[in-house]
Amino acid sequence: MSQHTEDAPLNITAERQAVVASAGAAPGREWVIVTRGLKREYDMGGEIVRALRGVDLAVRRNEYVAIMGPSGSGKSTFMNIIGCLDTPNEGEYWLNGQLVSTMRDDELARVRNKEIGFVFQTFNLLPRATALANVELPLVYAGVSASERKERAMAALEAVQLGQRVHHRPNELSGGQRQRVAIARALVNRPSILLADEPTGNLDSQTSEEIMRVFEHLADTGQTVIMVTHEPDIAAHARRVVVLRDGQIASDEKREKFTEKLGLSLPQK
Amino acid sequence: MPLIEAVRLALQTLRVQKLKSFFTLAGVCIGVMFLITVVSIIEGMGRYMKDDLVGKIIAINSFELRRQPNINLGDVDQAEWESWRRRPRLYISDLLPVVEALPEGTRWAQESESGVQVVSRYSRPRSTTAIGVDGDWFAIKKLGLRDGREFTAQELRQGENVAIIGPDMVERAFPGMDPIGRELRVGGVPYRVIGITESRGSAFGISFDNFIIAPWRSPIRKLLNPQPQMIDAIVVQADNQQVLTEAKERVRSVMRTRRALRPNQPDNFSMETSESALEFWNKLEGYLVMAGVALPAIGLVVGAIVIMNIMLVAVAERTREIGIRKALGAKRRDILAQFLVESATLSTVGAMIGIGLGIGLAQTIAALTPLPASVAPWSIVLGVLVGGTVGIVSGVYPASRASRLDPIVALRQE
Structure with a gap:
């Protein structure tokens, strides 16, 4: 990774400026995510890598946002901070009205447990545990009783059409089924945001479409979804697309504008 | 995370990786096995000492006034032995003052014994132990009769020539016949056999049944001590421990007065109880237990190192799992x-297997050798505790490494 020099100001769209202006006002009920001037630097053997160089973003409740960017753009770092796996060196991050950026390890763990549902590219299911046990896991750390855990995990699995495969282990499930188990696990604690990192990266295109339809449905039913991807046609499923470049937001626009610019067709509902 | 959940998870890991778990457990298992075995054998020997050996010689709630202690289980040096030998003997004249000093709720007896030759018309001369007694000797020693009757008060007082014999003497002196009413000669004097005692068994291969008992006042007393007025011991038994203490104090004071001892002089007689006779064994038992615990402890240290190693490997292998758990909300302490x-x-399971094997080994040793074994319940508890402790101690470092893993790095691991 090379050290970035101060580039010329990036092209900030009109919509984005409006969003930043309103976010500046109140991280509260309406805004589930508000970041202000997020900076994150890494010391890579004496060389300072500035992964994030002041990111301002606000996401409304019920929004479906894709975060795009080439590798080295800082999107992984941004996702780690949004997912409360990492904290910024500078700037504020408000999640669901709580200032997360200054929290310590155990508080972050609690926030991850209650507020965030993760969906990973590699599914990240526990290989030796059944689908049901995997989905129960966040509830275990939330201190939910065994009977309630089972009930809620079953309901979550049924919601992703896996009610018949609850006692299967990950290696007995197809890729799409595994990702649906992961989605059930992400949603079982009723999180404020569903945070998906390249959710279709390990899936064929047909299965990818299937998973995208699940996300679509979730967004339609009021779930806030943040999806990180480098594939424009996957990003095109989101309602809003944010592009990161060199640790800053390069563009932030509605899906229609994004697809039009790239000459993509809108995904079929 | 609730404890039961964690234990279930651990047992699942154990089941999935049977062979690896077996090797992991071997150290703790063997350590605990030997711990249980050694402790069981020491416990068995202790029980043998208390119940069989000393218990048969010194009755409960009793003390024996003697020139020197009768039971010496080691640790008496030459100088002490010499000083005992210079002590004055007990005489029959000591008996009455001692008996008069005794509080309510006590019984007394006196005895002397020596090796003698017994001559019977029906066998060759036999070596045996002759015991001359007086007072409630049979009651205090809890020695019942298999046949015949005890001495009457008159026989004891008059010193009549009657005898009660131990079971061994029946076959040795009167092969194939009923000894009651027959005659035995001791020191050329004939004694009529009036009773046969119950068996007192044996300990470490020595029979307690080879003896002949006669009233001390009979001519037998001339054979028992250098002078016929000497006696070996006055035995006092009390109803309870409190009366026993009181009796001991009174007897001590009577004896000190009779011996004209000044306050700064030590007692020149001994008052032996079963506790004092067992003092040495208790001391020895302490050392044996220490050794018996220390040696298997080496095995446990090895077991702990193995477990620590395996747990470090487990943490490395399951880095991704740790990352997933942390992403889903597991705190460091979870x-x-x-x-x-x-x-x-893991370690407790090993310890429990070790306890089972240890009990088995102890029983096997008890069956195949003269060593007795008795499994002490506390040693089982100790074994489980040791297992758990070894597991926790050896798990601290790997577990703290796991808990400090950065979830981002952990999730990235393949």
């Missing part, structure tokens, strides 16, 4: 607890 419980469970 991860710490998970791995601690896992290593404690």
Whole structure:
């Protein structure tokens, strides 16, 4: 990774400026995510890598946002901070009205447990545990009783059409089924945001479409979804697309504008 | 995360990786096995000492006034032995003042014994122990009769020539016949056999049944001590421990007065109880237990190192799992607890197998050798505790490493 020099100001769209202006006002009920001037630097053997160089973003409740960017753009770092796996060196991050950026390890763990549902590219299911046990896991750390855990995990699995495969282990499930188990696990604690990192990266295109339809449905039913991807046609499923470049937001626009610019067709509902 | 969940998870890991778990457990298992075996054998020997050996010689709630202690289980040096030999003997004249000093709720007896030759018309001369007694000797020693009757008060007082024999003497002196009413000669004097005692068994291969008992006042007393007025012991038994203490104090004071001892002079007689006779054994038992615990402890240290190693490997292998758990909301202490419980469970399972094997080994040794064995319940508890502790101690470092893993790095690991 090379050290970035101060580039010329990036092209900030009109919509984005409006969003930043309103976010500046109140991280509260309406805004589930508000970041202000997020900076994150890494010391890579004496060389300072500035992964994030002041990111301002606000996401409304019920929004479906894709975060795009080439590798080295800082999107992984941004996702780690949004997912409360990492904290910024500078700037504020408000999640669901709580200032997360200054929290310590155990508080972050609690926030991850209650507020965030993760969906990973590699599914990240526990290989030796059944689908049901995997989905129960966040509830275990939330201190939910065994009977309630089972009930809620079953309901979550049924919601992703896996009610018949609850006692299967990950290696007995197809890729799409595994990702649906992961989605059930992400949603079982009723999180404020569903945070998906390249959710279709390990899936064929047909299965990818299937998973995208699940996300679509979730967004339609009021779930806030943040999806990180480098594939424009996957990003095109989101309602809003944010592009990161060199640790800053390069563009932030509605899906229609994004697809039009790239000459993509809108995904079929 | 609830404990039961963590234990279940640990047992699952154990089931999935049977062979690896077996090697992991071997150290703790063997350590605990030997711990249980050694402790069981020491416990068995202790019980043997208390119930069989000393218990048969000194009755409960009693003390024996003697020139020197009768039972010496080691640790008496030459100088002490010499000083005992310079002590004055007990005489029959000591008996009455002692008996008069005794409080309510006590019984007394006196005895002297020596090796003698017994001549019977029906066998060759036999070596045996002759015991001359007086007072409630049979009651205090809890020695019942298999046949015949005890001495009457008159026989004791008059010193009549009657005898009660131990079971061994029946076959040795009167092969194939009923000894009651027949005659035995001791020191050329004939004694009529009036009773046969019950068996007192044996300890370490020595029979307690080879003796002949006669009233001390009979001519037998001339054979028992250098002078016929000497006696070996006055035995006092009390109803309870409190009366016994009181009796001991009174007898001590009477004896000190009779011996004209000044306050700064030590007693020149001994008052032996079963506790004082067991003092040496108790001391020895302490050392044996220490050794018996220290040696298997080496095995446990090895076991602990193995477990620590295996747990470090487990943490490395399951880095991604730790990352997933942290992403889903596991706190540091959840991860710490998970791995601690896992290593404690592993080690405790090993300890429990070791307890089973140890009990088996102890029983086998008891069956195949003259060593007695008795499994002490506390040693089982100790074994489980040791297992759990070894697991926790050896799990601390791997578990804390696991809990400190950065979830981002952990999730990235393949």
